[in-house]
Amino acid sequence: MNVKDAYQEWSNQYDTNENKTRDLEAIALKSILSSIDFNTVLEFGCGTGKNTVWLEGKAKEITAADFSEAMIAKAADKIKSPHVKFIIADINKPWNFTNEKFDLITYSLVLEHIQDVEAVFQKAQLITKDKAFIYIGELHPFKQYTGSKARYNTDSGEQVVTCYTHHISEFIQAADKHGFELRVLDEWFDNHDKTQIPRILTLLFQKITINN
Numbered sequence: 001m002n003v004k005d006a007y008q009e010w011s012n013q014y015d016t017n018e019n020k021t022r023d024l025e026a027i028a029l030k031s032i033l034s035s036i037d038f039n040t041v042l043e044f045g046c047g048t049g050k051n052t053v054w055l056e057g058k059a060k061e062i063t064a065a066d067f068s069e070a071m072i073a074k075a076a077d078k079i080k081s082p083h084v085k086f087i088i089a090d091i092n093k094p095w096n097f098t099n100e101k102f103d104l105i106t107y108s109l110v111l112e113h114i115q116d117v118e119a120v121f122q123k124a125q126l127i128t129k130d131k132a133f134i135y136i137g138e139l140h141p142f143k144q145y146t147g148s149k150a151r152y153n154t155d156s157g158e159q160v161v162t163c164y165t166h167h168i169s170e171f172i173q174a175a176d177k178h179g180f181e182l183r184v185l186d187e188w189f190d191n192h193d194k195t196q197i198p199r200i201l202t203l204l205f206q207k208i209t210i211n212n
């Protein structure tokens with residue numbers, strides 16, 4: 001199903017459905033980002049604000065962006081803070097919604113819906129400060145290899161959202177090409193059970209400072 005149409009519809013149940021991927025990624029994000037410092041954050045694909053709530057407690061200014069008006073409306077209902085700006089923006093279109101340079105960009109469970117990962121790093125390069133971080137939290141590609149995809153149920157049956165599989169090497173090579181070095185790679189398992197396929201992959205990159 002078309003990604004935007006899916007999230008417009010899914011927004012009504014996104015926060016209340018059982019969703020192990022959503023919940024484990026929230027744990028992963030907090031764990032990875034609690035040890036780094038940042039003031040300004042772009043959260044791309046903020047959805048209903050699951051992670052915006054936590055980021056708001058740590059950052060000075062957050063731009064929370066999503067292309068689904070319905071998802072972002074849920075987030076805006078939850079978070080009333082002068083430090084959080086919600087905007088409608090599409091990752092696949094030009095990022096002309098800001099003149100800011102951010103300390104951190106986060107992508108949680110969104111890049112599986114984006115075909116061209118390299119373009120994401122290319123655009124991120126232009127709107128980040130030196131030594132800025134990029135955090136990615138995704139459904140682990142090992143799960144995707146077994147057929148796992150973003151999906152939800154409606155009265156007319158199960159809806160499967162359009163997804164792309166990105167191998168770990170693809171993220172790392174795209175980041176490297178646009179000046180971001182891998183700092184942390186981690187894998188998150190249901191119930192900490194490392195005999196199973198990991199559910200979540202997290203990657204933390206840092207922008208390399210080029211001295212002329």
Ligand SMILES: C[S@@+](CC[C@H](N)C(=O)[O-])C[C@H]1O[C@@H](n2cnc3c(N)ncnc32)[C@H](O)[C@@H]1O
Pocket residue numbers: 003004007022025044045046047048049050051065066067068071089090091092107108109110113114150
């Ligand atoms: C699985 S939800 C994740 C929401 C939130 N980050 C979380 O972890 O709960 C994916 C979100 O990405 C958004 N999204 C998907 N493709 C997008 C695009 N091209 N531009 C902006 N947002 C997009 C969807 O609208 C949806 O809100």
